[in-house]
Amino acid sequence: MDMTKVFERIEELKPQMVKTLGELISYESFRQQPEEGAPFGRPARMCLDRALEICGGLGFITENIDGYAGTVKLYGGEPSLGILAHLDVVAAGEGWTRDPFDAVIIDGKLYGRGAMDDKGPAVSVIYAMKALKDLGVKLENGVELILGTDEECGSSDIAYFKEHTKMPKWLFTPDACYPLINIEKxxxxxxxxxxxxxxxxxxxxxxxxxxxxxxxxxxxxxxxxxxxxxxxxxxxxxxxxxxxxxxxxxxxxxxxxxxxxxxxxxxxxxxxxxxxxxxxxxxxxxxxxxxxxxxxxxxxxxxxxxxxxxxxxxxxxxxxxxxxxxxxxxxxxxxxxxxxxxxxxxxxxxxxxxxxxxxxxxxxxxxxxxxxxxEPHCVPSDSKFVKALLGAYESVTGKKGECLAIGGGTYVHGTPGGVAFGCEIEGEDNRIHGADEFIRTDALVENAKIFAEAIVRVCNDPELK
Ligand SMILES: [Zn+2]
Known part of the structure; x- marks a missing residue:
């Protein structure tokens, strides 16, 4: 499919992406004292509610899974592709030269806790879906964004999610780096x-x-x-x-x-x-x-x-x-x-x-x-799903797509068939978990393009139903 119009629409949506990300960063959504309906503390719950409200306003179908996680569907029906991002963050820590929860853009970089890990990538997914919706792009199979709120402290959100609803068959998390991690030791x-x-x-x-x-x-x-x-x-x-x-x-x-x-x-x-x-x-x-x-x-x-x-x-x-x-x-x-x-x-x-x-x-x-x-987590590098994602990465960035094996665990460790796809790139330190964490606003746009193309490739492949 020719993605030109979708990509143009994503460029137009850049100001909205920046605004949404700034708003999500304003919630101090690191793990805090649990409250009724807020298993990871009030700010994480409020951030989830606000994200789902924004997505509802964009015309998506949303659901709140008891304050543990939320789902955002582009169209109705059972999705075959899931994209798993998280809205919780680690605490600010020392050394910031600006307010970690009041996002600011300097020289094309948007600073704030969670800018790269993982609120920025979540926002790119939302606006990739928005561009596809605006242009009425038809998908054979459905897609949903899953927004978790406990990635940083043990992923009990995902355990709850699996108990109470169904994980889509194909899953990627934009909570690591490009090109794609298919093996976690x-x-x-x-x-x-x-x-x-x-x-x-x-x-x-x-x-x-x-x-x-x-x-x-x-x-x-x-x-x-x-x-x-x-x-x-x-x-x-x-x-x-x-x-x-x-x-x-x-x-x-x-x-x-x-x-x-x-x-x-x-x-x-x-x-x-x-x-x-x-x-x-x-x-x-x-x-x-x-x-x-x-x-x-x-x-x-x-x-x-x-x-x-x-x-x-x-x-x-x-x-x-x-x-x-x-x-x-x-x-x-x-x-x-x-x-x-x-x-x-x-x-x-x-x-x-x-x-x-x-x-x-x-x-x-x-x-x-x-x-x-x-046990190790492994999705074969020659699987159709992995190839579809890497194809989207190559076509948007012009760089070579290849699989990586890492010693750490990502958000999909333990979820069969899941891979990590984005969003850090080699040679750039976005200071994840550190002071002055940032994401380039251009990267917000590029990530959205990669995700939009990935959604189209995966959801229109009859073999990936
Ligand atoms: Zn993360």
Missing amino acids: GHINARFTAECRSKNLKALHGGKTINAVPASASALLTGIKKEDISYALFGAGIATVVYHIRDNGDGTIELSAEGTSAHASTPETGSNALTALIKVLSLLPLDEPAKGLLTGLAEAFPHGETDGTSAGVKAYDETSGALTLVLSILDSEGDALSGAIDIRFPVCESVASICEKLGGTLSRRGFEPEINGS
Whole structure:
């Protein structure tokens, strides 16, 4: 179908898109205290109500799913294509140079919390549908926009949605990046603990969140000589972190390490302070069981290794890449030594198999493991649906469309057949979750064109009914 007229209409709708986005940004829709009819707080509910009101005013059929989510249908009937966006945001946080909830355009960039994640993309979908409606474009199969309100805090909106209504057969979320993500690695969260009463190791702390490479770690030691620490530092031979030794003058010495943080899905871009500290501690003349436990951890999780080889879980496949492993937390609390591990694994592996291997590695080294996980998410790259979306992307942008595999999870993780499609582009940092988040107003228009063409391609393909 020739999309020229639709694209012209989308250009004309730009001022309305900007206005709608500004209005949606004004709601501080991060998760707040639940209230009756507002499971994620009053502002998220108000933002959803207002979005549905705007869509109703544009002539769409809308439905509010009890304040958890809303649906916006272009025409009646059962839709075969769903587009899943979210209206909740993360809190503003520090460092903004302007009001995060009062959108402003500077040099073609619209600033505000949620501008890119995910209110802007939602608005582009609304006006893509509006342009198709204005021009009376006929669709064989229906389309609906699903507006969620709990993506940032665990997607319980989607769980509720699935329980109370039906997900369309074909689904994409414009809540990630272009061109298209068809593979999301499986995810393991492992926790482990062991009893560790020690005269030498008074305290040990490293890492706060399970999904990040820890940037710092420290240990408090007694009965260990300074020269023993120097020998151990030399023996460890680790140059990618900075160590500090502080003699407290009361018989205790504090040994700390400073590395570089990174997201657990890309650990190779960081330097793990915790594994660096463990290596040095394992070389000190500590008493048992501290010595044995730390030696075990140093063997299974050596500093600089991020593919799980020594933990016995290494895996790789062509389509999704390599498994990543991060020892992200270790804490001494009373007589216990407890820690946590984050693993992202390729489609050739399974939760059960990783649990077995990692569980064995940890128990053999004296730790009691508790391991949970979710399976990888995969939609074949040669499916008609994926090809239709990439075709729309290529025809609007002139760029090559290709599938991506990632270690993180998107809004469609766990929804069979769902892919992530848009809206960040390579080489542009829209400061999602950070200060001064923005979207280019031109990108609002371009995204709407891509979505309009995607809707036409998917909904007019008899094989995608
Ligand atoms: Zn998002």
